[in-house]
Amino acid sequence: QVQLVESGGGLVQAGGSLRLSCAASARTINNYALGWFRQAPGKEREFVAAISWNGGNTFYADSLKGRFTISRDNAKNTVYLQMNSLKPEDTAVYYCAAAPGYSYTERISDFGSWGQGTQVIVSS
Numbered sequence: 001q002v003q004l005v006e007s008g009g010g011l012v013q014a015g016g017s018l019r020l021s022c023a024a025s026a027r028t029i030n031n032y033a034l035g036w037f038r039q040a041p042g043k044e045r046e047f048v049a050a051i052s053w054n055g056g057n058t059f060y061a062d063s064l065k066g067r068f069t070i071s072r073d074n075a076k077n078t079v080y081l082q083m084n085s086l087k088p089e090d091t092a093v094y095y096c097a098a099a100p101g102y103s104y105t106e107r108i109s110d111f112g113s114w115g116q117g118t119q120v121i122v123s124s
Contacts, residue, residue, distance in 0.1 A: 002026040002098045002113040009094060009118030012086055016122075020081040022096030022115055030054075033099040034072055034079040035111055038092035038120075045095070045108070049081065052104035059106045086122045093117040 003025035012018055020036070035050035049060045049070035058070055069082040079096055097111035105111075 002029060002032070002100060004096050004098060004113060004115035006094065006096050006115045006118040009120045011121045011123065014087055014122055014124050016086050017082070017084045018086065018120060020083070020094055020096075020118060020120075022079045022081075024077040024079075024098065026077065026098075028074070029077050029098060030074045031103060033102045033105045033110070034070075035097050035099070035106065036070060036079075036081045036094060037097060037108065037111075038090075038094045039117075040089075040092040043092075047106060047108060048094070050104070050106040051079065057104050083120070086120075088122045088124045091120060091122050093119050 006022045008020040031053045036048040039045040051058050051070045055072050067085045072079045095117045096115045098113040099105050099110045102110050
């Protein structure tokens with residue numbers, strides 16, 4: 001079981017930027033797909049972005065393309081989510097997740113390990 005700890009959330013004005021980080025406790029996550037998801041109040045958890053084991057493939061929710069960037073540093077066992085041009089509708093708890101056994105996936109059902117989440121609030 002991979003333990004994941006997110007950080008970097010907070011309060012930001014619309015148009016601003018935040019960079020989320022997620023550190024994994026596993027000895028290595030080099031061969032895991034990693035992803036970011038979010039859940040707004042009263043809504044279901046939704047996919048944000050995913051990245052393959054070596055960072056060679058990335059995939060984004062259509063509505064977020066061009067504003068969000070996922071990256072990873074396997075030497076640091078960390079995945080990042082750079083969020084630019086933030087909007088109030090981006091307000092949510094953001095979760096990182098790992099998909100052991102998958103070199104690349106964006107299916108939520110494949111992600112078996114989850115962090116506790118970090119709150120992002122975008123004010124208008």
